Amino acid sequence: MPYLGGEETVRELKRALSNPNVQSEPLRYRNTVLRVVRAMSQGVNVSGLFSEMVKACATVDVVQKKLVYMFLCSYASLNPELSLLVINTLRKDCQDPNPMVRSLALRNMSNLRLPSLVEYVEQPLTAGLRDRAACVRRVAVLGWAKLYNLQPGSDIDAAVVNELYSLLRDPDPVVMVNCLRALDEILKEEGGVVINKPITHHLLNRMKECDVWGQCEVLRVLQRYRPQSDDELFDILSLLDASLVSSNPPVMAATLSLFLSLCADLPAVSQAALERVSAPLLAACGSGSREMRFTALCHIQLLMRSVPGLMGPHFKRFFCGYAEPAYIKQRKMQIMVELVNDENVSMLLDELKGYCTDVNTDTAQAAITAIGRIGCSYSDRCLEILTGLLGLKQDHITSAVVQTMRDLVWVCPQCSDTVCSALEGCEETLQDSQGRQALLWLLGVYGEGVSSAPYTLEVFIDGVKSEVSSGVKMELLTAIVRLFLTRPAETQDMLGRLLHYCIEEETDMCVRDLALLYYHLLKCGIEETRNVLQGRRSDPSLGVLIGRPADPINQWACSFNTLEPLKKGATETQTASRGSPEHEASKPKTVVDLSETLGCSHVHADPPDQHSDSTAELPATPLTLSLSPTISPEEFERMWLQCHSLPSEQDAEESKDFLQTEKEIRCSAMLQRSPQILQAAMQLVNIQTLAFTPPCTLPWRVFFYTHTAGTPASSLILGELLYAGEADHQPAAKKDDEEAERKVDEDGQVEVKVTLKQQPKDEKAVGAFLSVLGTVLHTLSTE
């Protein structure tokens, strides 16, 4: 904040501070110092008063001391020489009989943050570790951490580390917790404080003495410990059970985190823990602090990825309060959508209907989208509500409804008749480009069902000169060409006009190129155009995938109780812009896209068709797969064998450029019986399958390839799925490490070996690709 008369104030304060009359009266002196600190916190530069303040620090008045120290710590880095003067006073204070003064001096000494003063600080800190008063020891312990961070790269003094380890047995719980924190910082490079069995049990036994903050810290540190036996593990778990249902949300969350990391290999135990924790989490959802509510809601979404039915009986708790902020309402709606079942659907829809007319447009649009998602399973009721909303004739509502309908039709083609009859007259209310694009898409694809479609398009074409959004223009082009294929007589004239305008006058290159493309396509003949443009109108498989399988807990356990779940929604609410559904299928897919479509990595499956254009906003690595350039089977074979032989040559230079990885993925045994399904699924995510062994032969193989783009450079991935069957007699032609091992689980799952070869090498992309592949196989096997 700019502070008027700053210099004048500083001069006046300087005079007051050096006035002997002021100095002799403690109260006046203190008030002057107070004014200095006030000016400082208001943003006035008072660094000029440093020497006067150093003098003011030699006082018996503790309040004044605190104020002066605060000032000195803020400005010490600007005046390293003068700061040396303070050290004397501080060291004297470290000998003071009053423990409060000692801790104050020690804390501020370590807060000066001047590397040149380190040598003066070490001795008082060492003494501080053995002080009688706990409050001094607390400060001294953390002081060492500050000291080490001040001189990064300096040698670690083993004596100090030992002393800190031994202080873990200090009678004061805060000292103990501070030791954990300090050791963690000092030993950062070695992986933090070492947690062995005796320390673990010591910490667990003393947890009751700590306050909630200390407990959270201990629980966090204990995540590093791996119990040696199951007995020990269950001892620890039963000790922690009480804090798992603690009414204090931080303790509850930290305990669950620890549970999940301890029981990573015991899904049943983790599952039970999640169920136990649901009651305190629900209580936190009703907390008085709305920020706490929000945090709890985000974590409930995380839990529901693995236990979809967790909150089923409590669906009413997620009804929105009318005064709640929009960010809470949106989360609650996302949760409500997940909880829909035959019994509560009418109640939930009633509730959501109420939010559709919310004053806040974001909330209203989120509610409409939520209804659309319920529509995938209960289309009739939802369409009735959506059609009713169109009657309101409000632009933001109409836009959201039309977009939702487009998404719905893509998943449930049987809704198209209702949607077509609802579309009439919408174009007058639509204002924003997203909504108009959705309308145009619907008119293009289902134009034969909407009697007024050509007239609506004509209005758009007449206004194309004043249209600013290139997205709308491109959608308009596609729509009119599509409509021309079904209703040529009515649209021929306007198609010609639009193409002429776009090719001759349009300045936007994308629009012009698209128009040229359609022009040449039409020249090639109607049948060719039809082949290109009238691809799929819907993708019912997406709808089936909505009822998606529960994720394994390990997939999200590491992000539990971090800021991650709170942030995710923030990016999602920003991705208001959406493209047409089929752009998804035809354009290069992205990983983010895919995982959303398959509903596997995101908490709340958004409408199934989201959006290649939203990826720019998402922080994930933008891995894009594509099928072009195509590779013929012969080429594939050549490259596969070439890559195959490389490692044996031990050519260091070459192998840098090339990567071979293997991984086992489990999927159901039925896979090998239906290669068509697998091929279709892979194609959906732009992986081309080249060759299959006939079904039910062993070893069963699939060869496939894809290109990754977007990451530093594009690269080619060749891959093989290998299922060697029960009797494992691999021909010796394969390398030993490629020998597949498979196990049949009780549930009929088998392990399929994936061999990937990539050129040039890009490990990140391979990792991302593997997760895509895993998702595909997993989805197929659970279907």
Place this chain on the structure above:
Amino acid sequence: MIRQFFILSSKGDPLLFKDFRGEAGDDVVNVFYRRVTALPGDQPPVVMALRDLHFLHVRQAGLYWVATTTADASPFTVIEFLNRLAALVKDYCGGLSEKSVQMNFALIYELLDEVLDYGYIQTTSSDMLRNFLQSEAVSSRPFSLFDLSNVGLFGADTQQSKVAPSSAAARPIQAGREQGGRSEIFVDVVERMSVVVGSNGVLMKADVEGEIRVKCFMPSCSEIRIGLNEELSIGKSQLRGYGAAVRVDRCSFHQGVRLDEFDSHRILRLCPSQGEQTVMQYQLTDDLPTAPPFRLFPTVERDGTGRLILFLKLRCDLPPKSSAVNVCASVPVPKGAVSLSQELSSPDQSAELQLQNRAVAWQIPRLAGGTQLSALFKLDVPGLSSASMLEVGPVGLSFELPKFTATGLQIRFLRLSPVQPAPSQRWVRYVTHSDSYSIRI
């Protein structure tokens, strides 16, 4: 770990800033404020990230309490801590407002110094902190004539002083030391209702979140005993007493509460620390012991001239002795409503068309139990269509029910031990707020 902490006024003025680890860029506060103002609306997301800066904030008393932290920090811990810090500041300064923060900045810096060291939370217990804090709180309470109304003729106590004024508990906890403030203890039972009533008048959902708060201004109080209704039962299965049981679904207690007499006699024993603390929290879901406090009978129609006629009858079903205060019914109306004319049944009520909320707000200062009010609103809405009726959405009621608890939970007694030598005052207060009370039309 908290790297920096600052308090920002709603207008964006930095009131306090502290950097715990010396890692701050200069303009962390400005970065945050720019992000907040760049967003539409008044509801910035709780977490905002910019490169490696992660801002977490809570809103309390209109101020932003912001901490920056690392990506792997526990949001539960940071948010709980920020709330706790705000509560501490409120305890020590006697109130929470931009002004009180500004006047007591030295005290708050002192507090921060003790609460956080190098970004790690040390302690937030006011008993521990009391020994370390030296500054005096500056009370920001404005002079008010109402303070004088408690003093009778020639300084004699009037009848009124038997009831604690609502502001009585808003004072700094440390003032007692020198100024000889009265030694007092307040036990508040505060409940929040969230209710949804369907358009046919059927109760769709009713939740109550309640808590018992103790606010203590006693220099030497070793133990208090709080007796709750003896017939209080917890959980669905358990029933105590005959018939008129008071029931909650779930309850949890503060760490320091001893529960040895709770199972037999429903007595909580604790040694309160100075300042405010929540002793017990409880929830009740879907099964209120009494009828919901308000019912609404709406009639919505269009008259021939295209005006929207809203006729509302609001009935208060509280027991006759109780009454609701500060009732405000907010009725969403169609977009484009331009003017409102109203007929209200008494002059102290008021109604107003709030254009930015698209709602009619009907204010009723006091509504006694067992009575009924009616109001007639006529709205001019150009281009009113039948579909617009959809927009006359759920009515939201906000209210305050003093001396009333929705669950029926009562404090039987409040005993201090050892018996206080100095005259001490004990106050028990009940209040029920509306968290969200919506009635569909």
